[in-house]
Amino acid sequence: MAYQALYRVWRPQTFSDVIGQEVITQTLRNAVASHMTSHAYLFSGPRGTGKTSCAKILAKAVNCLNPHDGEPCNECEICKAANENRLNDVIEIDAASNNGVEEIRDIRDKVKYAPTEAKFKVYIIDEVHMLSQGAFNALLKTLEEPPENVMFILATTEPQKIPATIISRTQSFNFRRISKQDILKRMTYILDDKKIVYDEEALNIIAASAEGGMRDALSILDQALSYGDDELTLKNAQEVTGALSNEQIVSYMTAIADNQPAEALTSLYQILASGRSALRFTEMIIRVCRNLILYNSNSDLSKQMDNSVMTQELLDIADKFDNTRLFYIVDQVSATQKNLKNSNQTDIYMEILTVKISEPKVAQVPSEAPQEANGESENLEIDKLRDEISHLQNEVQGLSKGVQVPVQPKPKTRRRSNTNARLNKTAIYKVLGSATKDDLMNARDVWPDLMSMLSITQRAMMKVAEPVAASSEGIVVAFDYAMWFEQVQDDMDFLKELSDNTSRLMKKDCQIVLVPKADWPKIRKEYIDNNIDLNSKDNVKSKKETKKTDPTVDEALKLFGSDVVDVKDD
Template identity: 85%
Template structure:
């Protein structure tokens, strides 16, 4: 006989065999025993939780010749025929491939005929939400007034897609995800029955990866047994599921605890190079943080820790984390998970996450914002408030006295404080200087040496510069744009790093080159401002200038810009 997958061999044959759905199975068993079954049922819930299995068991139970307390005997001719899929009165339909009106009309026409062998003709319609609107309409009348010897069992993973008129004509049962403990017990029972050696930690990893689905758990177990030649080891389970080894997560979390981003990034690259899933990696970080929070609570909660995750090595570094930092890490990892699901650049997001949660400065800023705000509020006295009011009044009077010729419009600052800080960091003079003699040839030369430059940087610096690239270059310097404003600000504030960057670029390009940084979001605006100041572009997109750009403005406008900043003042010509 050909080999059958574990989930097929161990498919439940009675209600008592179904795992993790006790309320549902007890209700169905009582209905069969008291002969009070409904004409239509709706089984909904996540995949692999027993919907189709319960539907088949119910079809057997209502037709069994010798039922016992609502359970099918599995010994009579009807039960044997149903188990071997040769009972003509139990009709299984896949709505995903039979979702048209004609298929449902065919059912409606055949419903009127009596069953050939059993007492009830049972229609099991799987993935019923895939039916078209016309098919649902065709099914509606039959569900409302079916013949006495017909039963419909509808199964779906997406009940929200089923019309309310259909749901109201059925008894609805919501199958829940199966607990990890129930999945573990079932897998242990199967492995003991087959006399297969197994590692308990390996079973824990498989149960966690199954995400509440028994069929998924048995499929992963089947794959791990095949990989390990009928023996389940921890390493086999980790390889099959993509889970991290204890050594990998301990090394990574130790580097985070010691505020060592370089070491943390090294561990990250090793983990990703081993083929581990970035999403699974983030899930493991959250699980570790959750267990550390329970462990640090000094209460009965510590007994609820996941022993398969919390090794002695992780418990040894638990005192290096306080709960506020663990909450911060969980928040950052959760935010990163959303980006991972919608992006192909998983490595970059993981690098950014690693630096964020491992740098002590960022952690301190995030863990005590309330204290900082409270202190600053207390320091602002009434005298300082009066001084600020006087300054605002003085500035308003100066605006009124501006001469005519151009209209100066003061607008409310809509930009955030972070944007104002970014503008202050921008060195537009240096950018304009590079643009004044920028050529395509110089830009191509800068891009050619970029991989060599990356190899000369440290691991932390390399992670920062991975989200940056040259966007303009001349014989005197290179403009580098950053994808993320946060990295631009961090690089711009690090004078030692900028100096090292300029030295390395000058060495590779064999000439002195100034490095000027800019956020990529601001680059088009800056470039347009330069062009608008009487600067022409040639046909190839290279910037040519015979003299330094001079912005032609009125002295009163210059004074207004000086007072309020160019990001607040909007200049319009009469």
């Protein structure tokens, strides 16, 4: 016989074999034993949690010739036929490929005929949410008033897509994700039964990767056993699941703890180069932070740590993190995960994340900072009001005595410079004045070479930038994120290094000018609309100068001239 996957070989055959759904299986067993089964059931929940298995067991149990406390015997002719998928009275339908009105009308027409072998004719409709609206309407009347010897079992992973009128005519059971401990117990039982040598740490990794699905866990286990030639090792499980090794996560988190972005990026590149999933990587960072938070909290919570993740090396660097920074890292990683799911440039997002959480000035922000900032601003406002009151009191006293009090200038408040203040529009306009497509293509050709001349940290910042315009004298470089534009624009040494390296590659003097990508279309439009003239003395010829004047004004100029006369009263 051909090889069968583990999840098929070890599919539950009785309610007691179903893992992690004790409440549902007990309810169904009692209903069968007391002959109080419903005519329609709805099984909903995540994939691989036992919905279809319970449907098949229920179909056997209600038709079994020798049931035991609501369980099928698996020995009678009906049970054997059902196990071998040759019982004509149990009809399985995949709604994903049979979702039309005609298929459901065919069921409605045949449902009136009595079962041929069993007591009940059972229809199992899998992925029922895929049915069309017309198909649901065709099914509705049959569910409401079915023949006495017919049972419907609907299974779905997306119950929110099923009409309320269908749900109200069924007994609904919500299958939950299976706990990690239950998955571990089941995999251990299977491996012991097959007499296969295994590593417990490898089982932990597979159970975590399954995300509550028993079928997923057995599929990954099957793959790992094939990879390791019927032996389950930690390395095999890491390779199959894409999980990080202890050395990789320790190296990365140590660099983060020591506030060393360059080393953290080097570790990141090694992890991504080994084929590890960026999404799995972020999940591991969150798990490590969660365990560090528990470890730093108190002895009671530290008992709940995941020992499969927390090695001694990670515990050794735990004192370098406080909970405030760990919360910050979790927030940043969670935000990055959303971007990873909708982007193909996962390495760029991971680089930005790495620099963010490894920068000490950014990461170590006390939780009381907003409150302290608010308190400080309130104190400054109070001091300012006190000064103004004092000045007004002095002025009133001086006026009462006939003395004029000099007006004190208001203290200047420092304002944070914005992105527009950092823009060097003169340099941008100068490049646009003689920009050509050939110069831009040349700039883009040397761009990879320019990136290779930078340090790891500099390269990470410049990966979100690209040339958008070029002339014989300079290149305009646009940044995807304003944050990186501001950081590079404020670093004069880095800007000079960029210009010098570009000049060396282009073999001519070349200035690098920076601009946020979001502002680039607006700046280019301003240049075109304002008719920039770089050859004129004023460098800019505005719209106002090229605009036609009023005819009445032109006539007045002819009569009186254009000299400006200052008229003074005698």
